[in-house]
Amino acid sequence: MTQFDHKDGKKGAPLAGYTGYWQNGKFHGKGTYTTSDGLKYEGDFAENLRHGWGVETADEKLAPKLGYSKYEGEWQNGQFHGKGELTYGDPVGGMGRVVFKGTFVEGKRTGIGRVFNVKDKHLVISARVSA
Template sequence: DAESYESYDSKGLRDTQGHAGRSTHSSSSRSGHRSLPSRKDSGNSNFSSTLREVSVTHVSDQRLTDSFGESGVCTGIVTVSDGVPHGHGRFDYDKEGCFYEGEWRDGRWHGQGHLGNGAGDVYNGCLERDLKHGMGTMDFADGRRFQGQYVFGEMREGTMTYPDGNSYKGQWRRGLPHGQGQSRFADVSWYEGSF
């Protein structure tokens, strides 16, 4: 069943569709809830891959709007010039249960981080330009767990364990087993080969 293999990529906060945004700072009080749109790396020009000097300050429970226009409350290091997270910090988005805690660069998730999408799915691992990239662990609300490598937001190689005791270890593509792998079943039978 393709649905049982559905990856977090299709339900993530910033992982499926590109939306460029502009950094803004808001000092208004926190109110209401809103949905966070899904998106993929948009090539946002605010992101810099080169080293440069940045003036930063620490904020605590500061109401901000991130570089994609998503509002929430931030505690951590932000840039003085445009008020976006840059360094370590936590951002609790207006949508209940949505958060990111970890390393930021120019208002984007970049480095080690911990994020939740509000539906009970939680990711812990490496991120680059708002995408899961590198080694990470994804715990799904339905009891599945993926441990392995992500490449620009997609599961690439690793192990998915399921609540029923089944597991798949191998290559992935678009959230599904694809390529060489091994399925192990709760009844101790297994299959190894191409998927």
């Protein structure tokens, strides 16, 4: 999970809640994880990690810190891994929000991907990306 600086200077996970399935005291199966700082994940978990298919969203305050406002796709061991769509939280070059649709490996874009303008789904670029 993401760590942030607390007001008292200490680092740690923000306050959070989880609703879903458990196995051996850990998040496992379908569930929803929400933090007090504006992060929400709905999807599959394995051993407390995002693993399988899921959607993570960040509110307008958190998105600039993360660099994206939404990821929908496959996860492995808590990272983007497999096919997915990453929506960037900040407008890029005056085009508004953009989405990278492609493949991820260990949290990084890789392989062939496309970048679309969210507003009108206009293709901005299609290219091979290496991690």
